């Protein structure tokens with residue numbers, strides 16, 4: 421049954437059609453965290469984004485597309501997100517088992533460029549054909565190609581919404597004018613979340629921010645208003661505030677594989693700061709299946725507390 425918290429969250433999207441709200445409700449009501457207003461999503465596009473060996477060699481069953489559907493299901497994730505090939509390979513076998521998000525663009529690391537632009541690798545029509553609840557798309561704010569990506573999002577989001585699909589934006593600052601540290605700087609991550617919200621994203625995905633402030637003009641504003649950004653919960657709160665004052669769902673990525681304790685400490689910080697959840701890829705499928713289910717269970721318990 422629809423909970424008060426989910427109704428409250430859906431109330432922030434009242435400009436949207438019944439179809440979009442229904443699909444957002446599906447995401448929020450599925451899996452172990454269903455009804456809590458929190459989300460844990462399994463994303464597996466790393467085969468494309470980082471290469472197969474870097475992604476799956478450590479846990480070979482993960483080369484199999486069906487493995488990830490089953491993992492999302494066994495762990496009780498709210499959704500599973502992947503590129504076209506992985507979803508096409510097993511969506512029929514797992515039809516109706518777990519909400520799906522089709523990543524409509526992808527990027528590889530075979531060409532080393534400072535200002536990345538992903539290629540569109542699937543369509544809204546593919547998402548509908550595969551029974552997805554949402555489309556996913558990565559933008560790289562800071563890249564010299566960001567305008568192309570923003571314009572593509574405008575078109576794809578309009579099309580997705582007109583068919584009742586929700587829109588999930590991965591917003592990852594990157595580009596020749598940003599330092600490596602700047603990609604996760606608090607001012608830059610908050611800015612990336614704001615851009616995604618302004619582009620019409622229903623769900624925004626960013627990396628957990630550090631206390632570094634990259635942009636000189638932003639630094640003046642943070643100092644003047646004394647915005648607290650020393651601790652992770654403070655920074656998460658600021659990113660949530662930057663996403664329409666908590667009226668957009670913001671979730672945080674798991675990042676490269678680390679030990680359980682380190683990951684769980686970060687999840688606690690995200691939860692304490694009012695984050696809506698996590699999207700945990702490598703830290704899930706690079707562990708053996710049972711260990712991944714156990715860890716995802718612990719993550720969900722934190723968000724449910």
Ligand code: FBP
Nearest residue numbers: 463465466469673674675700701702
């Ligand atoms: P992880 O939990 O593995 O970090 O996955 C989250 C994610 O957004 C993936 O969807 C994507 O492949 C990856 O991070 C991209 O990471 P990066 O752009 O840093 O290479």
